[in-house]
Amino acid sequence: MRKLTRKSAALAACSAAVLALATACSSSSGSTAAPAATGSATGTITWFANQFGPTTSDVRKTLISAFEKAYPGITVKLEQAPSDSDTYRSTLVTQISGGSSSFDVYNGDVVWPAQFAKAGLALPLNSYFDSSYWNNFSNGLVTSLTYKGQTYAVPLFTDNAFLFYRKDLLAKAHLPVPTTWEQLQSEAATLQKDGLVKYGFAAQFDSYEGLTCDFTEFAADAGGSTVSADGSKSTINSAADLKALTYMRGLVTSGVAPSAVTTFQEQQSESLFTAGQVAFLRNWTYAYADSNTAGTSKVAGNVGVTNLPTFAGQSGPGYSVTGGWNLYVNPHSKNLAADVAFLKWMTGTQAQTIIAEQGGEIPTVASVLQDSQVQAANPAFPIAAKNKLNARPSFVAQYAQVSQAIYNNINAALSGSVSPQSALSSADSQINTALANTGL
Amino acid sequence: MARRRTRNLGTNIAALVIAAFVALPLYWMVASSFKGQADITSSAAVPPHPTTSNYGNAFSNYGFGTYLMNSAVVAVTTTLIVLALGIFAGYALARLPMRGKTAIMTSLLMISLFPTIAVVAPLYLLLRDIGWLNSYQGLVLSYTALMLPFAIWILRNFFLTIPFAMEESARIDGAGPVRTVLSVILPQALPGVFTAGVFTFVAAWTEFIIALTLNNEDRYRTIAVGIALFGGQYTTPYGTIFAASAVAMLPIALLVLVFRRAVVSGLTAGAVKG
């Protein structure tokens, strides 16, 4: 009797496991062809979105009420997403691969299209928008949404990086706004020597995705890149990239940047600036409004913004990496007509204006960015229009591994653990391993 | 006499040192929860312009009240179920002549040590198939399975220390097996039960990754996940996070304080064994 119960219990457990395994392997049998968005756009859809824009007013709710007024037949439910991009991605992947249809459209990082396309986690959108729709956005933007000929997202808003500087300090020292990195370093050193400010320059050099952004900018300014244009091999081990990395390391060793800069993400670099302890800052669009808020910033009113500098001998302003967020469609969504209407409206003039004016983010629709009223709302916008843009190599599906190879090694070099040359060699081999799909 | 006084003094000093080490970071957290946005970079021992705006923010902007309630429901239910199942299992594995006890204890350990991150995605599939996503019962079931091994280990070890004569006298008194466990053995092992209960409660209260994956809907969200929603892409609102955490810690502090008499008497009762 005892033996029987034990054996049958074990059998039950095993068969349960096998059964569940079989179910999971052949889970939701969805068709691979993209279903047509037939029918009129009505019903309820759920928008899974993280917070963007200022934390004091929720621009998502403004957008939703404006959308529901324009489309009375559709109700939009907002579902809060984690603010950290990687945490957010982990829950997205688990749910979508598990067949969840509990959300219809979701915000996603701009570096996700290739990866999500390859993993089948986003719906290809070509069949729902005619080709003229994509003319609303710049070519570079559309390319960033495309993988193997299909587009997988619409651009919600974009983000650029700028050089923020202390107008008052430059005036006191009679220095012009720097246009090259070498000039910036010498001006910063002068300001420090004169005792006007504690540190000269701050950026985001922590071991995370933000460092990939910063390094991509410096490398592009020096004339280098990280991945070849066809995505087949690494180009990081080059003289140009070495020049960029040596310059970055030089900022730390010369004391222009605090040694703790290798632990800075946006928040720390911004806090250093708003506390008045650094003269120059490389940061995103939001930093302008943030550093000019009287109650919380000690440098409010003294902040200037301009395009990033480049290296001596190169033309034009320095490169700014493109950030921002896209809107994707869940492949398991049951209300495609409403989803498409939502996507179209969110990239329309009305929504983009709200995003620009209330959200403080750069709109993706060129005509909205050129609009004088929008430009007046944020002094960073006219500067953004003159930015030279560069994208991270997110067009490869293995971008996550490539980025880790970049930021792990660059951070090690900036902390002084390894020399810049060996960091680049190490990154080079790791990127190649990632592109060949032979690594971790 | 003098020796006893120095010993007490030594103990008290040691206790103060320990209390300081434990309390200082906590003080910093609570103090920082009263710092407004502008003061967050201040290192002053007392916040320069204390404000309760972070607390208001947590509850009004982020709906923290709901999260508190959800966490409470899940944690209390999980603890009760874990204790109910674990006490009997621990008793059986400690004192009844089953075959294969070592195998069971080792298997429980093995199940316990598999990294949770790898378990999350298949667990999601399992609960999806049962239909218990975005619910209390899904989370309770997952937590119970996750925390039972440890509870069983603790309880079994504590049950082992009780003299076997207990069962004999209970049997002579005519008590059935369940009553033996509940009325005779259990009171002797209260410290163990308390330990297992507290740890299960805290584990369920603070668990993050499973709660993030299984309960995505706002109305079933727990505290740990709720706090992850605070702030935007480039800002970690320390003030609000600390305020929310201070509030989240209160129930546990209150629980222990309320039950400390029972704990103390349970602990001292254990020492007076015949």
Add this chain to the structure above:
Amino acid sequence: MTSTDTRGRPRRTALQRRSARLGWTFASPALLVVAAVMIFPIVFSVVMSLNKVAVSGNGFQLNGFTGSNYSVLFHAPRFWHDLEFTVLYTIFTVAIEMVLGTLVALVLERLTNARGWMMALLLMPWALITVVSAELWAYIYNGVYGVLDTVLGTVGVHNLNVLGTPLQASIAMAVADIWKTTPFVAIMVLAGLVMLPSEIVEAARVDGARAWTIFWKIRLPLLRPALAVAVLFRILQAFGLFDLPYVLTNGGPGTSTESLAVLGYKVLFNDLEFGPGAAVAAFTAVIVLVFCLLFLKVFRTQVGEQED
């Protein structure tokens, strides 16, 4: 009639068989719950680690049995580095926590009125959500406005870049970890201490033995079961260390504070490589299992297992 059964074990009485059945009745609910919920995910994970896995909108596609996930793992220097870091970190923190926790428990035992309050205070770090605790320490260690810099500044140490220097970052992480989990050990040891039979200790004291001898030779050996459980589960938790490195340093500077769990998470959820990620998890489990079995073997007689 022989007195041994077919497997050579002594035959059991009817009473024993009944008791054993009762045992299974008592234990089954708990065991079934654990098995029903956890066996599938674990088996699935192990199966994934032995297959080429493609994640798609329709679930995980297992495309072919292969050992390549493991070979990729073993050929990655990053994996070995993370393993070394995790092992060293585990040994270091668990050892310190055990010593400190026992000391704290001894102090707690002697307190009378204050014991309840001290226990409540001690539980607070343990009751903090791990992510929040990590954020708190990130705030304390912050290179710009962290209070640690201010405190160290008063004793003349300036510009310490704690989180940006490899060894210091590991130590900083260890301090945060020890702060949070020593209470766990302390309470377990305390519970064990108060359940020790007092007669033996009394007898020794009457015989004139000094407190230290009593502790070392009498109480500590009797405490071994409680200590063993604490060590076992602390090893488990330390090996699974995730929130602290993820929030504090993201594994940096470089990868010097990257634990195996962080690596597993990044491979699974950043790279979306579920095959290698499952391999990391399975291999971690194997290593921890080896640790635990070794530990149990050494302490076998003290853990008090009985075979019938």
